[in-house]
Amino acid sequence: MNYHQYYSVDVVNGSGTRCTLFVSGCLHQCRGCYNQNTWRVDSGQPFTLVMENQIIADLKDQRIKRQGLSLSGGDPLHPHNVPAILQLVKRVKEECPDKDIWLWTGYVLNELNDIQQEVISYIHVLVDGKFEQALYNPTLIWRGSHNQVIHYLR
Numbered sequence: 001m002n003y004h005q006y007y008s009v010d011v012v013n014g015s016g017t018r019c020t021l022f023v024s025g026c027l028h029q030c031r032g033c034y035n036q037n038t039w040r041v042d043s044g045q046p047f048t049l050v051m052e053n054q055i056i057a058d059l060k061d062q063r064i065k066r067q068g069l070s071l072s073g074g075d076p077l078h079p080h081n082v083p084a085i086l087q088l089v090k091r092v093k094e095e096c097p098d099k100d101i102w103l104w105t106g107y108v109l110n111e112l113n114d115i116q117q118e119v120i121s122y123i124h125v126l127v128d129g130k131f132e133q134a135l136y137n138p139t140l141i142w143r144g145s146h147n148q149v150i151h152y153l154r
Ligand code: SF4
Pocket: 026, 027, 028, 029, 030, 032, 033, 034, 035, 036, 038, 073, 074, 075, 105, 106, 129, 130, 131
């Protein structure tokens, strides 16, 4: 898996102060996508074990308390990304059990395959669905268009 951006302190993508990772790779090609440079899986830079360890360390850091981790992109549930994302969310649950995980995907919750659903079993808040330009509303929080749904899963 590759990624484009990592913010160790972020207050925009989800509730509270968070760590946020924007991964590479998206198949949805939504018209009006604000992040087209993330579509290719080989764009950005490799997501290494060093980076994974950094995220865990940031979540554990007591000096700046984070509520959790946000995963966006690109699409964290792109088939190419699912193994690395699954490994990351398992580590967060095991090593940072008090942190929540939010995930944004262009897929729809009830259409996910088995391994995508396994990832979702670790996710607290899922924002799903493609970005639909005709349903765009800038006043929406944490989503861009009305068709997208915020699922509070656990
Ligand atoms: S799912 Fe997100 S990143 Fe992918 S094309 Fe749609 S808006 Fe862009």
